[in-house]
Amino acid sequence: MATPSPRVFRWGIISTGWMAGKFVDDLLIDPKTRDVRDVVHKVVAVASRDVKKADDFVKDHVSTVQKDDSDPKATAYGSYDELYADENIDVVYVGTPHTQHYPAALGAIRAGKNVLCEKPVTANSFELKSLIAEAKKHNVFFMEAMWTKFQPLVREVKKILDDEGELGVGRPVVLYADFSMNFRPHDLPLMHRLVDPKLGGGAMLDLGPYPLAWALMTILEHPANNLQPPSSIQSSVIKFAPTGVDQNTTITLTFSNPTSTWKSSSDTTGPKPFTATAILHSSLTIPDPTPGAVIRCERGTIEIHAPIPRSTGFTVKYYNGPGEGEAGKVKKEFTREFEYEGFGWHFQADEVARCVWGGKLESEQWGHEKSLVMMSVFDEVRRQCGYVFPEGVEHVVGDS
């Protein structure tokens, strides 16, 4: 029997910055290279605040790759509103700076468009709640572009974490996760989005979504925790003096589920209350370490090779049994590596297409609730360290 042809999923791209270019480059890689047969992505429109930039973007990132001559060809628009009105679009990708996610996503949603919005999904949790309400009202799909969740490695790590059998490592006890980059902030212009508070600058909102995503994927989602949000959020922040944004940020989260009924295969007693800690770090001044994340569990440790947004390798080390010798001694270990064409931003795009075609308003894998936990943690850390956005930056500042 002949294999059915993949369906075409049509994207409109908002903004022509660095990330939008990278996303489109991945989007247009042949999905068969990652064994995806049901969807093929097509860019049908690109919008910039300057039509010349949109034109150049189409030439540089779309026309050279998208060989398909079928209509519609990619249109370049000189305003975001024109793109929202384009009837040929199945989904809008938002790649503006953090503090411009809200207006861009809102414009698309109100025009009845499905939206994939870059991380951090908004500047604060109130903006996010407002976007979720609008998306539901307009019956459109809305997702934060948390591409890490859709990496093939994450699926395999989660199997080991949740596995009650041979490969299982027992319950997570503590996660250390770090995503840092040396952006040399003192050499950047003060209006650069990484250091300008008007654009949501700082380590936490730019790099911090990844360590936090690992905490949510490994602890929040663990069956013993059963999606309970952190019961405690504590932070320590070193500021970037010239602008006051956070330069080095450490967050400690405690998760607890006193009524957990989950039992690992190594538990000889009945279910017990669950508690685990996540220690997360991001910095604008140092490179990231490898392993970038270490998940210490009751029976072993999983090391996630850097970089943690798109790790392509992990190592599992099993401890000697309880009371069987030196602390930390490893009984056995194995490593798994993953390869694919592209950088890894395309896996989330496949999920978006399937959700939209399935009539879903949110992804079951990275739904609204997880983005809300993430933004609530960031709000709390900003409150604790006194990082206040300049007047007018936040578009929504309280529950309506």
Ligand SMILES: NC(=O)c1ccc[n+]([C@@H]2O[C@H](COP(=O)([O-])OP(=O)(O)OC[C@H]3O[C@@H](n4cnc5c(N)ncnc54)[C@H](OP(=O)(O)O)[C@@H]3O)[C@@H](O)[C@H]2O)c1
């Ligand atoms: N997923 C990832 O791995 C990843 C990696 C890097 C960045 N990101 C995210 O992607 C977003 C954009 O980052 P980027 O590095 O691509 O930034 P960028 O290069 O500065 O691009 C942002 C684009 O947004 C548009 N824009 C709209 N309003 C703007 C304003 N007030 N000031 C400046 N630009 C404005 C501009 O495009 P037009 O002039 O064409 O309208 C600009 O080119 C951020 O939220 C960031 O967190 C994600």
